[in-house]
Each structure stands twice: as structure tokens, then as C-alpha cells.
Amino acid sequence: MSDIIQLLPDHVANQIAAGEVVQRPASVVKELLENAIDAKATRIQLLVKDAGKTLVQVIDNGFGMSVTDARLSFERHATSKIASAEDLFQLNTKGFRGEALASIAAIAHVEMKTKREADELGTLLKIEGSEVTAQEPIVTPVGTSIAVKNLFFNIPARRNFLKSDQVEMRHVIDEFQRVALAHPSITFTLHHNGNTLFNLPNANYRQRIVGVLGSKANEKLVPVNEETEIVKISGFVLKPEFAKKSRGEQFIFVNDRYIKNSYLNHAITAAFEGLLRERTHPGYFLFLEVDPKTIDINIHPTKTEIKFDNEHDLYAIIKSTVKHSLGQFQIAPILDFQRDPNLDTPYSYQSKNIGTPTIEVDSNFNPFANEKPKGTSSSGNYGGSSYSKKSTEGWESLYVGLESKMTGNLEQSNIVEVESEEVTGSFFEDKEVTQNHITLQIQNKYIISKIKSGMMVINQGRAHERILFEEFLQHITINEAVSQQLLFPVTLSVSPQELSLLSTIREVLESTGFIFSKLEDETVEISGVPAAIGNQEVGIIISDLLTAVVNETEIENELHTHIVAKSLAKSLAIKSGKALSTAEQEDLVNRLFACKEPTISPTNKSVFITYNTTDFDKKLL
Incomplete structure (x- = not known):
């Protein structure tokens, strides 16, 4: 062989x-x-x-x-x-x-x-x-x-x-x-x-970060510096209010080499505990200098993964260093249980001499000196003040017209009683109507609707996402979106990469109702937004939109409309925990089943499930 x-x-x-x-x-x-x-x-x-x-x-x-x-x-x-x-x-x-x-x-x-x-x-x-x-x-x-x-x-x-x-x-x-x-x-x-x-150009670390992220990044940076026998740490972290839903602005460099290490990432995130909004990630640019003997770079062809000899020590040092910097620059509160703030000397009195307090007593003070003597007189004086009896002549005039006023008041009271009877009658009619409603909300998250075979449980957030998604797609296709003009334009600062991305999808966004009056020099000025968006939500929605576009694994020109519609629908849809009135519940159900694909959300998740009456019969045997 x-x-x-x-x-x-x-x-x-x-x-x-x-x-x-x-x-x-x-x-x-x-x-x-x-x-x-x-x-x-x-x-x-x-x-x-x-x-x-x-x-x-x-x-x-x-x-x-x-x-x-x-x-x-x-x-x-x-x-x-x-x-x-x-x-x-x-x-x-x-x-x-x-x-x-x-x-x-x-x-x-x-x-x-x-x-x-x-x-x-x-x-x-x-x-x-x-x-x-x-x-x-x-x-x-x-x-x-x-x-x-x-x-x-x-x-x-x-x-x-x-x-x-x-x-x-x-x-x-x-x-x-x-x-x-x-x-x-x-x-x-x-x-x-x-x-x-x-x-x-040639610069220092701060200037280079500003050059990469944009001129507005300078105000976001918090310096981090620490030197120990194990590692020397320098760099910057972003302030907690600038945390994003993506991890794009997270950089760790070891001996001037970019690395990926989830363990050290967790140490930095742990230092921000209690300072971040839900489901957001901090940004940081940390440069570590360690002894080359303590690391192994040759474990991956791309050399982005490094093995440390003392990884647990690095975790503790990085976490403490970042937390110290946040406290040092008054980003996070510093707690000192040994100090009583009530004993601190005010700044305006720190340079003054301390004197012994003195007590002064006025020996001539008499609290009864100004009191008038009380007189006792049987001829009109009462308690020191004169009293005169008013004349009672013409007392009959006080009753003139009293009978007509009482009659008028009675007539008005009769009118009120008749109106209250009418209102009470309409109240019972409304109550009878509510008994015919076929929806019910549970835990402000699910809507139960009656169907012929049993009942249907609808996730209200996903249902609203599907409705908004198809509406935005329709607006983009026919270019008939309703836009509301802003009294004061909203100005946003973006990085050069985000600005380029917005320029690419600008036409699609304008089809949904956005109006851009400026899109240059790392600045975006928005003068009009879709009717469903408030002024305070513009910045968050644009940020979420950019994150969604960047995180897409496949971005083709014909899919830009779907990405924008999906992101806007997710941002504007009602969330779990929102109470809906009966009319709102019915409107949501009716609009859902008017959609082309009511069964799945834009993120390919089930919108509702159905229960047959036979399922209840089996459970209740």
C-alpha cells in the first residue's frame, strides 16, 4: 500500500x-x-x-x-x-x-x-x-x-x-x-x-483621543493615573453620563498593543457600579505598562489576546484606580464614615480667631412696663375698652327681599337635582358599555384578547414595535411622513465616523420625518422630527440609531430602510410597565392585526401566543 x-x-x-x-x-x-x-x-x-x-x-x-x-x-x-x-x-x-x-x-x-x-x-x-x-x-x-x-x-x-x-x-x-x-x-x-x-498630527494621548473621537470628546474625559510595582496605568475614562449602549469606545492597550480581555473589561465596569444607566457601557482608553516577562502575546495569530501571569492582581488594581479617579474628580461621591461634616469649619471663618462667647443681661428690662392697667367700671367700660350699644332702629329693613331670595335658591336647587339625575343616568350607561370590552391588561405588560377558539396573550411592547416598524417603512417608501418643526433646533455633537454614517442614511431619515439643517464639522443640527418624537428624545434616538447601524452584521443600501425603521420603532414603542386604557388596548390590537406580519416583531420575536379552550379543559381535569 x-x-x-x-x-x-x-x-x-x-x-x-x-x-x-x-x-x-x-x-x-x-x-x-x-x-x-x-x-x-x-x-x-x-x-x-x-x-x-x-x-x-x-x-x-x-x-x-x-x-x-x-x-x-x-x-x-x-x-x-x-x-x-x-x-x-x-x-x-x-x-x-x-x-x-x-x-x-x-x-x-x-x-x-x-x-x-x-x-x-x-x-x-x-x-x-x-x-x-x-x-x-x-x-x-x-x-x-x-x-x-x-x-x-x-x-x-x-x-x-x-x-x-x-x-x-x-x-x-x-x-x-x-x-x-x-x-x-x-x-x-x-x-x-x-x-x-x-x-x-503628532500629539499627546488626550489630543489623539480628541482627534479620533471629535473635538467634543475633551469635556468627556476623566484622567486615570497609577503606578505600582506590577503595572503602570495611564489614560482616561469617559464620564458616566456619556455611557453608550455599545462597547465601541472601550480600548485597553498593554505595552502599546491593543488587546481584548473581558476579565479586565469587567474590572473597569465594576468601578462604575451605581453610576451608569441601565444597559449602558462605560467608555475608556487605558494604557498599561507591564514587564514583558509577565505576559504571553504568542497565543493568537492576530496577537490581540494576551495571557497575564498575575491577572487577579491586575483586576484589583485597575478597579481601584478607576474608582479613585472617579472620586478624585468628583464624578462619584466619596464616603468617609469617620468624619462628621457638622464639625467642619466654614470657609469664611477658617482664618478668624476663636473667641469666648459672652452673655449680656439688661437689668432694667421690665416686660410689664408697657401694659395698660385694667379698669373696672359699670358705665360702659369693659376690659379697659369702651363699649357702646348700637341703635336697633330700622331692624325691619333687614328682612326686605329675603323671601324672593329664598324662592330663587329653591328653584336653583331643583335645577341642580335634575342635572344630577341626568348625569347619573349616563354613568350607568357607560358602565354597561365597559362590560362589552374584549381586552384585559395584565401586569402592564400583556394584553389578553378574546378569540373564538379561546384567548390570545399579546406582548404590548413587541406589538407596538411591529406597528411602528411597518408605518415607518410605509413613510420611507412613499415619502409622506409627517414632520413637526422644532421651535429651537436640536444640536448634537458626533464623531467623524458617526457624521459619515449619518450622511449615508440621511435620505432615509428625512423620509421618516427628520429635517437636518446642518450636517458638518462634527455637528448635527435637527430642525424637524417625526410627529411621535419629543425634543428631549431626539439625542437618545439618534444615538440608538447609530448604534444599531454600526452593530448590524450586514449593511446593504437596500437594507438601510429596514435598519432605520427597526431602530426608530424600538425607541418609540411603548415599554413594559405602561398602563393602557381599554380604548388604547383595543386600538393596539386592531392596528396589530392590520399589519402584514402581525405574528413576529421586527427583531423576529413572537408577538402573541394563543390558548385554546381545550387547553383549559386538560388543565382542569
Whole structure:
């Protein structure tokens, strides 16, 4: 029997490795940016076309490479960062596996231009599917420029799994922001299809965060600083009132490397206990510096997961540090049970001398000095005051017209009695009508309605969501939404990414009744809203809408209407706990069954369940 185990060809092995390293265009962005940082670049440009599917190009002014290094960099496991296994536990650089460029070159067309400062000419290298097609000397600036074109050109199946341009570009921006936040001393620029999305100059941590999130982010930041033998913590947390329903603004960096760690995330959230609204998450930008010997980075191909030797100690330190910062900057109350605030000296008296209080007594004071003496007289004086009896002449005039007034009052009282009888009659009629109602609300959450076969239990919140969802879809389709003009326009501050997203769905929002008078310079001014929205709800609804759009796994142009309608319906639907009158209950039931899909909510959850009378018979046997 012949042998069946064989070695894989190099191009197949590279494609398999690429599946671990390169999952989407954002993966290429991450690897190329980290290589530029390791080359000690001070200025890095990222150029993207079609969300990275057509082109991802990174241009830096770093050290550059020689002709030999340029060629070796595309070989598997070729790296300048490590020489022995012990070096894996002393890593201070980004890329060290030596897999990135080889994996990228196996599934794309790669063109690299590089030049060292000491060389007169640079090197041009072209690779297609791991095969070198050209290598020649060229004139190029000092540094390296790598252009990755037509990603997954030789693996159509992988290319088909890529999402829409908007989703892929969101992942590219996420990777760009993570690298840019960790290295504020480097100038970063991002261009997509010829448009400049980010231009981040050399700055400190606070300025870099403001550059990424927008100018309004500066007032949201609370500094965090602590240094211990285990870890040095610096960075910022966002004030609790700016917590969001998504986790988009949560960044933890360890030795200038972005990581994902749910355990440390929980430590930060625990420090905000009692300060956050329900179902919201805090925002933070924390930078940790630890000894490289105490962490293991080499446990995941993307190097975003790190194993700590002393994770429990880090948890306690981070939680205490964040809680201390919130208290120090008067975000959270500080409790000191040993101090009595009543004993604190007022600020205005702190510099005054303490004197002994004195008591002064007026010896000449007589409380009875001004009292008038009481006189006793039988001729009209009573208790010291004169009393004169009034004349009783003409007393008959007091009764003139009294009989007519009494008659009139009696007539009016008879009229009142007749009216009360009429009102009482209508009251009994109303009571008789209410006995014919066929709905009942239970625990201000469910509506029970009578049907021929038994009864139906309706979730009032999901039912209202379905009703509003179809109404908004209809408004968007026929563009006949009712809009109410605001007396004072509502102004919202958004990040550049949120502003770009709002610009994309602006037309759909205007079809639902929103009117935007300004949409630029990180500012959104809304002068009109749908009739069902109040002024105070505009900011929350727009924030929830952006969160819903960002969190969608698939965003296509034809689905924008569904995403907007679903988000608005969820925000405006009545919630559990709201009491409804009988008329409101019946109106909700009637409108629900006028919908096209009354059985499920916009989030694909059941709206109602039915019970047959036979079910009750079985239970009551």
C-alpha cells in the first residue's frame, strides 16, 4: 500500500496561513501599520480603495530595507525581531512571527517600494500569489511603500464571504484607530477613495483621543493615573453620563498593543457600579505598562489576546484606580464614615480667631412696663375698652327681599337635582358599555384578547414595535411622513465616523420625518422630527440609531430602510410597565392585526401566543 501523507506545496501552505492572519482587508491594514511602526516611522499614510478590496497601501518614512531584506521579508517565518525561543518573552515590537507579508503575498497582488537612507537607489518588488514577477532598482523616497491590490483574487470563495464596503470600511477604521491611539507621537492619515477621513498630527494621548473621537470628546474625559510595582496605568475614562449602549469606545492597550480581555473589561465596569444607566457601557482608553516577562502575546495569530501571569492582581488594581479617579474628580461621591461634616469649619471663618462667647443681661428690662392697667367700671367700660350699644332702629329693613331670595335658591336647587339625575343616568350607561370590552391588561405588560377558539396573550411592547416598524417603512417608501418643526433646533455633537454614517442614511431619515439643517464639522443640527418624537428624545434616538447601524452584521443600501425603521420603532414603542386604557388596548390590537406580519416583531420575536379552550379543559381535569 502506498504512502498517503505528503508535504503541502509552499503556495498552498501560504494560503492556509493567510486564512489565520488575513481574514478581511482590516487584517492587512493592521499588519502593514504595525510593520511601519516597527520601522521607527514618524509619519504613516494609509490609502484605501473600495474598503480595501481593491487597494490597501501603507506609506511610511521608516528605516527601509536593503535588496536582500526586501526579498526575504516575503518568505515564511522570516523576521528580524527574534532569534531564539527566549526572545518570545521579551517582545517590545509588533510583528514578530514572520507570517504577515508571506500570507498577504499568497492571496493578493503586492507591490513594495523600499529604500534605506544610506542607499542611492531603492528596490521595487512585485509579487502575485507568492510568485515574484518583478524586482528592479528604482528611485523612491526613504522608507517603505507597500500596496496590496485585489485581495483574495486567487481564492474567490474567501472573497465572496466579505461583507459590504460599509461594513469592511468600519473594520478598517477600527484597526486604524487602535493603532493610532496607541502611538500618539506618530502622524497618521487615512484616505478612502480619495477622501481624507483622518488627519492626526503628532500629539499627546488626550489630543489623539480628541482627534479620533471629535473635538467634543475633551469635556468627556476623566484622567486615570497609577503606578505600582506590577503595572503602570495611564489614560482616561469617559464620564458616566456619556455611557453608550455599545462597547465601541472601550480600548485597553498593554505595552502599546491593543488587546481584548473581558476579565479586565469587567474590572473597569465594576468601578462604575451605581453610576451608569441601565444597559449602558462605560467608555475608556487605558494604557498599561507591564514587564514583558509577565505576559504571553504568542497565543493568537492576530496577537490581540494576551495571557497575564498575575491577572487577579491586575483586576484589583485597575478597579481601584478607576474608582479613585472617579472620586478624585468628583464624578462619584466619596464616603468617609469617620468624619462628621457638622464639625467642619466654614470657609469664611477658617482664618478668624476663636473667641469666648459672652452673655449680656439688661437689668432694667421690665416686660410689664408697657401694659395698660385694667379698669373696672359699670358705665360702659369693659376690659379697659369702651363699649357702646348700637341703635336697633330700622331692624325691619333687614328682612326686605329675603323671601324672593329664598324662592330663587329653591328653584336653583331643583335645577341642580335634575342635572344630577341626568348625569347619573349616563354613568350607568357607560358602565354597561365597559362590560362589552374584549381586552384585559395584565401586569402592564400583556394584553389578553378574546378569540373564538379561546384567548390570545399579546406582548404590548413587541406589538407596538411591529406597528411602528411597518408605518415607518410605509413613510420611507412613499415619502409622506409627517414632520413637526422644532421651535429651537436640536444640536448634537458626533464623531467623524458617526457624521459619515449619518450622511449615508440621511435620505432615509428625512423620509421618516427628520429635517437636518446642518450636517458638518462634527455637528448635527435637527430642525424637524417625526410627529411621535419629543425634543428631549431626539439625542437618545439618534444615538440608538447609530448604534444599531454600526452593530448590524450586514449593511446593504437596500437594507438601510429596514435598519432605520427597526431602530426608530424600538425607541418609540411603548415599554413594559405602561398602563393602557381599554380604548388604547383595543386600538393596539386592531392596528396589530392590520399589519402584514402581525405574528413576529421586527427583531423576529413572537408577538402573541394563543390558548385554546381545550387547553383549559386538560388543565382542569
